[in-house]
Amino acid sequence: MTPRQIEFRIKRIKRELMKLGPMRPGALSMQYAACQKSGCACMDPVKPKKHGPFYQLSYSHLGKSTTRFVRPNYAGPIKKELATYKRFRELTQEWVTQELALSQLRLDLARRKDDEK
Ligand SMILES: [Zn+2]
Numbered sequence: 312m313t314p315r316q317i318e319f320r321i322k323r324i325k326r327e328l329m330k331l332g333p334m335r336p337g338a339l340s341m342q343y344a345a346c347q348k349s350g351c352a353c354m355d356p357v358k359p360k361k362h363g364p365f366y367q368l369s370y371s372h373l374g375k376s377t378t379r380f381v382r383p384n385y386a387g388p389i390k391k392e393l394a395t396y397k398r399f400r401e402l403t404q405e406w407v408t409q410e411l412a413l414s415q416l417r418l419d420l421a422r423r424k425d426d427e428k
Contacts, residue, residue: 337370341363343365
């Protein structure tokens, strides 16, 4: 790879980053629960019919972990935001990888030039 090729890749990564929509970190899980009220279908000893699904969103940011419930009708949009964040992380990681390669390549090229003298 030449510095030019790497620079081109970085440009593409930046362009894709600029296009990303709403995002948030975390993971969404589905839960079923029993309300503990006697006589409720969820407490049936033979075939309990638990309440739910409840969507639980867990994430950590700035070293703080949070879990909260999400209404079912928000599960779709949240899933999209989570996927966008994942892509954001992939792209920034790839950006750093390419910058490292570029920096190293420049160092190597400079050393080679010095050796030729
Ligand atoms: Zn119940």
